[in-house]
Amino acid sequence: MLITIKYFGQIAEVTQKDEEQIETSKGSILELLSTLNAKYSDLKHKEFQIAQNQELVGLEAKLTGAEIALLPPFSGG
Amino acid sequence: MLITIKYFGQIAEVTQKDEEQIETSKGSILELLSTLNAKYSDLKHKEFQIAQNQELVGLEAKLTGAEIALLPPFSGG
């Protein structure tokens, strides 16, 4: 399935883009993350949380096809 | 000695004045209060604190000749 992935803040600096679509088999967040780590080697030095469908999820969560976002530490306010 | 006494809020409603000067012998706040209670009979139904020279004082405090104020419950803000 085709998944939209969004990048923010210093994560977008690593990926050099704000958003992309990736074709992936159904799997876990962890599997998706392996793909991304392979594609963007500096990603593993960065701290971030992952949201699926606008909710934070753990690495074991299953991909549903909804939007994924890689979120660096929050600094609002 | 001549002492200035100030009345505020509902105390001034009882005394019908904001301020007066009273001739009194040196004594305690309690003695002054007896004089005032005799003069203004409704005063004993009212709750108030007493300040001398802008500081709250107890009934046993000695009169210094500085300004006295009868202060009903505070309700600023």
Add this chain to the structure above:
Amino acid sequence: MTHKKPKNVFQQGAITSEFIGNSIYKHQTKTSIGAHNIFLGQVRADEIDGKTVSAIEYTAYEDMANQKFHEIRESAFEKFDLTCMHIYHSLGTVKAGEICLFVFVSSPQRKVVFEALEFIVEAIKADVPVFGKEIFEDESHQWKINN
């Protein structure tokens, strides 16, 4: 902001939203500030025994009150790492919906302003000789008491 000389905290009548906005504006040159916290006391149109409060008329033992405001200010600067602190209180008539108390604290850090503002407002309510007369629409009144 010096915090050493006593000032007159009172102003005649309500404190306007323009005055508050302008006071915020003046702090934008102070670039060490990261957080402001503002408390505003507004006159409520309380209904008491079927009558509605239309205004509060404030009087104060002004000299003692300004001295108490000064002591509160000094002790807040001692306790908390504040950049600025401002207090304004109304005297005279303030209508329901209008603002009678404006307390403004600023600091580099947010945690500080929360603690400081509550400390200052509670001290004002407890220690400052200000007296509010609640005026009803029929011109009768009752004396307000802080809880």
Add this chain to the structure above:
Amino acid sequence: MTHKKPKNVFQQGAITSEFIGNSIYKHQTKTSIGAHNIFLGQVRADEIDGKTVSAIEYTAYEDMANQKFHEIRESAFEKFDLTCMHIYHSLGTVKAGEICLFVFVSSPQRKVVFEALEFIVEAIKADVPVFGKEIFEDESHQWKINN
């Protein structure tokens, strides 16, 4: 003030003192309010390794952020007896000394606004995906992290 429908909390650029003053003004028709409490976040000109922050550039995962703001709002109304609550956050460039966050709570009683405001501000800092890029005067930058 309805608190049921999600709204857009973001506005482009700094939040002006006029906007804040006007927001206070609009609450003067609500005569059940006795206490307002306002938090303002202001951009600090921090000096880091000899360089001075001249602005913060804010980006956000806007859909999720507005959803989180909405959840914070709902949970604050559930916990506290609030009459009104308003939250505004900047996107884009906010210069040192300018305001990037405006949180405004109102209630009949003062104790409520102190607790509610701190709850809301801490929740915003912790839960809302907003990202601040601190821009130095030489145009280099670093990413801000909330403590």
